[in-house]
Amino acid sequence: xxxxxxxxxxxxxxxxxxxxxxxxxxxxxxxxxxxxxxxxxxxxxxxxxxxxxxxxxxxxxxxxxxxxxxxxxxxxxxxxxxxxxxxxxxxxxxxxxxxxxxxxxxxxxxxxxxxxxxxxxxxxxxxxxxxxxxx
Numbered sequence: 527x528x529x530x531x532x533x534x535x536x537x538x539x540x541x542x543x544x545x546x547x548x549x550x551x552x553x554x555x556x557x558x559x560x561x562x563x564x565x566x567x568x569x570x571x572x573x574x575x576x577x578x579x580x581x582x583x584x585x586x587x588x589x590x591x592x593x594x595x596x597x598x599x600x601x602x603x604x605x606x607x608x609x610x611x612x613x614x615x616x617x618x619x620x621x622x623x624x625x626x627x628x629x630x631x632x633x634x635x636x637x638x639x640x641x642x643x644x645x646x647x648x649x650x651x652x653x654x655x656x657x658x659x660x661x
Contacts, residue, residue: 527559535559536579546576552585560658561589594658601650602605612650616640 535558539551547555547561563571563585584649588636604612604620639656640648 527631529583531581533579534626535584541611546578547582549577551580552577555582559586560591563589563594565661570589594654597654597658598651601654605650610649610651611647613645614640614648615655617648617650617653 535555539547539555542566546635549569549572553563553565556563556568567589568585571588572581577585602608602610604616606612612621614637617640621636622633630637636657640653642648
């Protein structure tokens with residue numbers, strides 16, 4: 527990802543045009559860019575105060591990016607039938623309870639993006655590819 531793309535993401539979270547964003551928003555921005563820091567890792571990378579672009583870029587460079595295989599392995603744990611599908615309700619539950627405490631609006635968007643079939647099943651490979659922008 528180019529520095530310009532990283533800067534654009536940072537600026538989207540800098541709603542006040544102050545040149546800095548909160549550490550919480552910086553963690554969310556890192557996840558938007560495909561990084562996967564937990565809340566604790568984000569705090570370790572970013573601190574708890576405000577973050578300027580230089581600190582954000584440094585955190586981006588240090589943060590891990592999960593591979594698609596790692597994410598697929600995680601989802602396959604919840605695939606009870608080992609058929610590549612999980613119920614959309616289970617997906618929402620996982621993201622809400624085991625994730626980073628996503629808000630209802632984000633969960634609703636994620637549910638729409640997951641494109642459940644008529645039986646309410648989500649092809650999690652497709653979902654992961656879309657969420658990781660590899661589709």
